Amino acid sequence: LLFGALFVALVTLARSPLAAQDATNAPGTTVGTTVGTPQLYLPAMVQTDICLGVSEIPAQECRALVTLYRATGGPNWDKQDGWLESTSPCTWFGITCAGGHVTHLNLLVLVLSPSPDPFTPPFPQWLGNNLRGTLPAQLGDLRHLQSIRIYGNPRLTGPIPATLGNLTGLTNLSLEANSLTGPIPAALGNLTNLESLVISNNALSGALPPELGNLENLTTLWVHLNRLGGPIPGTLGNLARLDYLDLSANALTGPIPTELGNLSALTYLSLADNLLTGPIPGELGNLTALHHLHLEGNQLYGELPATLNGLTNLGYLDLSRNYLIGHIPTTLGELSLAMLHLDDNGPTLCIGWETLVSLRANGLSQFTMPPGDVCIADRNFCDTMTQISYGDCLGLAGLATTTDVRQLYPEWMVDEESCRWRGVQCQQLSDGRMQVVALVMADPPFLTGELPANLDNIGFLRELDLHGGQLTGTIPPRLGDLWNLSILDLADNDLAGEIPAQLGGSYALHRLDLSGNHLWGAIPPELGDSPLLQVLDLSDNGLGGTVPVELGNLSQLTSLDLHGNAADLCLPAELNTFVQGLANYHAPPGGICPSSAP
Structure with missing residues (x-):
């Protein structure tokens, strides 16, 4: 009788407000309210017996929630309204119930983030809830869950519990942007009702389980930004309803499975930044609904399949940073691409001029080609060029790619005597070949477009004068590799960005004119390393x-013009004597810097 009375007393205590405080502690910790109150140690069973008073859901589900709370630092959650304070778990923050069971576990915090525009009201944003610790296996006891959303918790570590494979009614599983480790459980392949699986931006490792191919209702699969390796399982080709597949930024190896060509509903595919090898499978041309295709940053090789013209809805194609070679299929020009990136590929990758013109006519706005590794015109124009070197041709072809020079001067990239192209000046070498030494287009009609990155292929260029045009973009840093360049005049264009430090240190540079643009930032000190510079x-x-x-x-400078810049551009006092000795000097708006003024 005495033992029974004691047990009843303990159960009563467990249901009291004291138990609510105790429930925030780990099993086996002390219970107390004030300093000096005798400490009473309760077994874990009694501590969790808040669930004995719960009738709206099964006790097993209640205990699973209590275990989750304790395993993830519940008292430190940013929001934990109601947790372990009442015997109605369905009212606890983030819990939704239906039919006497827990159906949704949403531990995100909705906040109103201020808009950068003062005239626009704040916008709602979901944030993490400061969970820390590990996800308990008991989550698998919530057998009626339809949705789990736990993301944005950098201190939430450990593996994804394999017991989540018990939750066969689950339609949404989002564990994004935590610090989860270990492999993706093969048991997740049991979740055949799952529509969205988002486990990106963690530290998951191991291989992609082939069992994911069982998720026949899946529409979204985000696994990017993890540490996964091994091959992409061909079973992913079974996911007939898949709309969005992102496996980027892992360490996946092997070829791209041809089975991915079966994903007829796919609109977004990113396999970027992995270690994939082999050719691009022609079967990808079957993805007629695809709008984004990102394969950049792998080790893919070979030629592009002609079947890519089947991607009739494609708007964004990035194949950069691979080892692709050969001729871009002319059928690619039939697509209405807004973005095409092909830079950093094999040395023979080329695109026909007419293909490029077609792409531009169809709306191409973002376009990059391999610097120095591209032949632009049909029949690999630069491979057949005999009058000038291959490098000179590549540099000129780069300009034809990024500007409208061919529209302005029809002989460009057509006439094999490139030294007759307008603006190109050559000198004859002892072997009879010609060498491009100047590129001058300073008279109407002026160029529009951007400067290509690969003009440094014209290795003996002495003069580059493109002033007075409508060139946009930035100044390519590789212009600093033109060691023979004596004159660089890009004045009166619409160039923006900072002045590349690489322009300094040229032993041949006599005149540098970058006036009348939209350049910003500091003047690079490296410009002082050009010993022959006379005009700046x-x-x-x-x-x-x-x-x-x-x-x-x-020491050779005679002219320095710094006027018309930002109001804070000023001259240090140490340079005052130097500039006063110049034949031509226009001071910066800030005059002598206040901190260095005498």
Whole structure:
């Protein structure tokens, strides 16, 4: 009788408000309310017996929730309203019930984030809830769950419980942006009702389980930004309803499975930034609903399959940073691409000019080609060029790719005597071949477009004068590799960005004119390392800060123009004597820097 009375007393205590406080502690910790109150140690069974008073869901489900709370630092959650404070778990934060069971577990916090536009109201945003610890296996006891959303918790570690494979009614599983480790459980292949599986941005390792191919109702599979390796299982080709597949930023190996060509509902496919090898399978051309295809950053090789013209809805294609070779299929010009990236590939990758013109006519706005590794015109124009070197041809072809030079001057990329192209100046070598030494297009009609990255292929270029046009984009840093360049005049265009530090240090540069653009940032001190520089014009830009004292090393300088820049561009006092000795000097808007003024 005495033992029974004691047990009843303990159960009563467990149901009291004291138990609510105790339930926030780990099993086996002390119960107490004030300093000096005698400490009473309760067994774990009694601590969890808040669930004995729960009638709206089974006790097993209640205990699974209590275990989750304790295993993930529940008292430290940003939001934990009701948890272990009442015998109505269906009212606890993030819990939804139906039919006497827990159906939704949503441990995200909805906040209103301020808009950068003061005239736009704040917008709702889901954030993590500061879970820390590991997900308990008891989650698998919530057999009627339809949705789990636990993401954005950097301190949530450990594996994905294999017991989640018991939740066969689950339609949504989102564990994104935590720090989960270990393999993806093969048991997740049991979740045949699953429509969305989002486990990206964790630290998951191992291989993709072939059992994921059993998820016949899956429409979204996000597994990017993990540490997964091994091959892509061909069973993923069974996911007939899949709309969005992202396996990027892992360490997946082997070829792209041809079975992926069966995913007829797919609109987004990213396998980027892995270690995939082999050719691009022609079966991908069957993905007629595809709008985004990202295969960049792998080790793919071979030629592009002609079947890619079957991607009639494709808008974005990125094949950069691979080892692709050969001729871009002319049928690619039939697509209405907005973005095409082919840079950093094999040295023979080329695209026919007419293909490129067709792509531009169809709306191509973002376009990159391999710097120095591209032949532009049909029949590999630069491979057949005999008058000038292959490198010279590639540099000129790059300009034809990124600007409208061929529309302005029809002989470009057609006439094999490239030294007769407008703006191209050559000198004859002892072997009879010609060498491009100048590229001057400073008279109407002026160029529009961007400067290509590969002009440095014209290795003996002495003069580059493209002033007065409508060139946009940035100044390619590789122009600094033109060691013979004496004149660089890009004035009065619409160039933006910072002045590349690589332009400094050229022993041949006599004149550098970048005036009348939209350049910003600081003047690079490396410009002071050009010993033969005589004219430096950086006026009418947005340059700011302090003029580098290294410009005082330019012993041959006769003209320096810094006017029309940002108001804070100023000259250090150390350079005042130097600039006063120049034949032509226009001061920056800030005059002498206040901190260095005498």
